[in-house]
Amino acid sequence: MMKKIIKSFSSPRFTIALICLLGGIFAIGLWVPQKDLLRDIYFEWRKNSPGLVSFLDFFQLTSIYTSWVTLTLWICFFVNLSLVLWQRIPMVKKRIELSETRIAPPETAPGYPFHATYPLPAGMDGATVLRLLAGRGYALIGNASAFYGVKNRYSPLAFALFHISFYLIMLGGLVSFYTRFTGYVDLAQGEQFNGELVQYNQYPRLPKIGSLPEASFTIKSIMPHVDHNTPTGIDVVLVDKGGNEHSVDINRPYTTGPSSFVFNHLGVAPLFVLKDATGKEIGGSYFKLDVVKGKEDTFRLRGIVFRARYYPDYTVQDGKPTTKSMEFNNPVFVVVAERDRKKIAESTITKNGSMEVAGYQLEMRDMPFWVRFYVDKQRGLPIIYAGYFIASIALIWRLIFFRREIVGAVREQEGSLFLIVAGRSEYYKNLAVEEFTKTFREVVGKRADG
Amino acid sequence: MIFYWVALVIYSLACGGFLYSFIFKNPRFMPKMTVLFAIGCVAHTIAIVARFNATGHLPWSGHYEYALMGGWFIVCATLWVGWRNRELQALAIATLPVVIIMLGYGYMQNPGLTPKAASLKTIWLYIHVYFAWLAFGAYTLAMAAGVLYLMKSKNSLRPVPNEVYERFPSLELLDELIFRYLVFGFITDTIMMAAGSLWAKDLWGGYWNWDPVETWSLISWVTYGLLIHLRVTFGWHEKRLAWLAIAALSTVIISFFGINLVVDTSLHVFQVR
Numbered sequence: 001m002m003k004k005i006i007k008s009f010s011s012p013r014f015t016i017a018l019i020c021l022l023g024g025i026f027a028i029g030l031w032v033p034q035k036d037l038l039r040d041i042y043f044e045w046r047k048n049s050p051g052l053v054s055f056l057d058f059f060q061l062t063s064i065y066t067s068w069v070t071l072t073l074w075i076c077f078f079v080n081l082s083l084v085l086w087q088r089i090p091m092v093k094k095r096i097e098l099s100e101t102r103i104a105p106p107e108t109a110p111g112y113p114f115h116a117t118y119p120l121p122a123g124m125d126g127a128t129v130l131r132l133l134a135g136r137g138y139a140l141i142g143n144a145s146a147f148y149g150v151k152n153r154y155s156p157l158a159f160a161l162f163h164i165s166f167y168l169i170m171l172g173g174l175v176s177f178y179t180r181f182t183g184y185v186d187l188a189q190g191e192q193f194n195g196e197l198v199q200y201n202q203y204p205r206l207p208k209i210g211s212l213p214e215a216s217f218t219i220k221s222i223m224p225h226v227d228h229n230t231p232t233g234i235d236v237v238l239v240d241k242g243g244n245e246h247s248v249d250i251n252r253p254y255t256t257g258p259s260s261f262v263f264n265h266l267g268v269a270p271l272f273v274l275k276d277a278t279g280k281e282i283g284g285s286y287f288k289l290d291v292v293k294g295k296e297d298t299f300r301l302r303g304i305v306f307r308a309r310y311y312p313d314y315t316v317q318d319g320k321p322t323t324k325s326m327e328f329n330n331p332v333f334v335v336v337a338e339r340d341r342k343k344i345a346e347s348t349i350t351k352n353g354s355m356e357v358a359g360y361q362l363e364m365r366d367m368p369f370w371v372r373f374y375v376d377k378q379r380g381l382p383i384i385y386a387g388y389f390i391a392s393i394a395l396i397w398r399l400i401f402f403r404r405e406i407v408g409a410v411r412e413q414e415g416s417l418f419l420i421v422a423g424r425s426e427y428y429k430n431l432a433v434e435e436f437t438k439t440f441r442e443v444v445g446k447r448a449d450g
Numbered sequence: 451m452i453f454y455w456v457a458l459v460i461y462s463l464a465c466g467g468f469l470y471s472f473i474f475k476n477p478r479f480m481p482k483m484t485v486l487f488a489i490g491c492v493a494h495t496i497a498i499v500a501r502f503n504a505t506g507h508l509p510w511s512g513h514y515e516y517a518l519m520g521g522w523f524i525v526c527a528t529l530w531v532g533w534r535n536r537e538l539q540a541l542a543i544a545t546l547p548v549v550i551i552m553l554g555y556g557y558m559q560n561p562g563l564t565p566k567a568a569s570l571k572t573i574w575l576y577i578h579v580y581f582a583w584l585a586f587g588a589y590t591l592a593m594a595a596g597v598l599y600l601m602k603s604k605n606s607l608r609p610v611p612n613e614v615y616e617r618f619p620s621l622e623l624l625d626e627l628i629f630r631y632l633v634f635g636f637i638t639d640t641i642m643m644a645a646g647s648l649w650a651k652d653l654w655g656g657y658w659n660w661d662p663v664e665t666w667s668l669i670s671w672v673t674y675g676l677l678i679h680l681r682v683t684f685g686w687h688e689k690r691l692a693w694l695a696i697a698a699l700s701t702v703i704i705s706f707f708g709i710n711l712v713v714d715t716s717l718h719v720f721q722v723r
Contacts, residue, residue: 016679374654399633
């Protein structure tokens, strides 16, 4: 019974079935709204089709990547992989072995589709033929009267390497899963980050094993670049506690140890100050407003709610504020002040400008930017990358540097020496036939008639 | 832009010519169409150079540039294999329609000149996209070889076979070619995915984000891996492999073009969000 189970779990048919099922599951994930990605759509859908959603929820197909179905398939996949690898090890060992049992008469050797006979030129003997074949990458066993040769003898090892790479990728994924911290931190120009949990936005993902990212720096400057409405870069300069400057840009995160700070989002952090009728400052702060790309954001001062819109290249069109481009040529805020949900003032405000708000004066003294960093710390990446690398090497090794096997003999017929050979290869019969023809013609000095 | 249109017109003419030589059983017409095809490729190359001259960067971003560059890879791959083996010139009958549709689709998107977005300023772009197009080119050739295989095998069953098919390689060679293109495509696909994953780590913070394009690339990679597995392990070849090579190309087309038609949340639109 156990043997039967092991046999079915290790069968290539089972591998194919699992790959198909995993592909199917991923495809389902594209069509079924996923809870984490499309929360609103999911809840709306659950309200409208409770039966269907409950059914899908039972299989956790609305959280496809952590679904028990997916996890079961992955477990089966790796069990299958382990069994296949285990069973193939003796086979791989046998295949790379240079055994005399492989020597066979070239005229009758079974499974060799290429057959040819070449007359050897005067002065050339069997030993020379073997030496020339060895010089062309063939590992040989036997002697001129009967030999076996193999090119890319070790290529079956790539099979094991390829399977090992899967384990590395899985191991790296596991290590990453347990040590991973992810979070977002919003930092304005001049602001310091010292690695404390409170500085992160809500709900960072804490590592199950390990600590928070250990980093401490101050944002020295933030300078976005937009050219013809295309964001072409953002220069963020930060200074670490050792006084060293680091430049961050899109595609160039700040990396310290296993932690990386990736630029994620840009905003404007104006310094608004509220003064009373006597000119006394009664409130003020830098407000990190998420207003780039036409979004509206709010801030509060002294019970007044200010709704702010940002126009990087301000102009007025048909009596309405708008922006000529996404370039930061003429940055202006349009601020609407509300008290008890009633509009009490509205005005444009530029840097060092001000507006009147119900007896108060709102001044904007500074208009720096803020950036949101995606903070990621995990320790499994090098293992995953090693897995990718080994997988690529193994694929190339196995499928490009494929095995070619020959059996041959140098025989004397009617006073002349002839090289009689048979050849075969993995995967590419026609390609190998071309190569055998070329190789043997070169070996015998292009005097071939085979 | 003029060379873009010249290339498109020439490709359309050549495609018509290839179809004519098949339908009207005129094999002598095929080499002439290959020459026309090559002239179209020259115009296509000039269009790429002109684009590079105008933007200052290689045209590897945005749908128009994807189409321009991707089409060029497929055209060059078809011409190259046709040059190495004259019998394979007929592959163009299957690859040219793909290129014409791609170029037309690209033009319908945004052909305007734009500066290079910050997200694309990395060496990984070239590695990732270069290998992606190599893979797409190879998979397209595998599809084309599959089409030729099926046509030729069907022709051999006819009472009066069409002599055009005599110009094709043997069924055995076509079968092996499908596999060779699949292997080449799979290896370059693997490198493309590894390079993309390294790029994603710097750009988005994670090497894998389950973005729709990423997911479909994985589906495509698994599908082609499966095809190779079926051939190597189960000995699936000939008609079955030919049909699979044709069908599997749909996963690549979905990854490259289909996703962005139905989903606007893919990170692969390369906007700074």
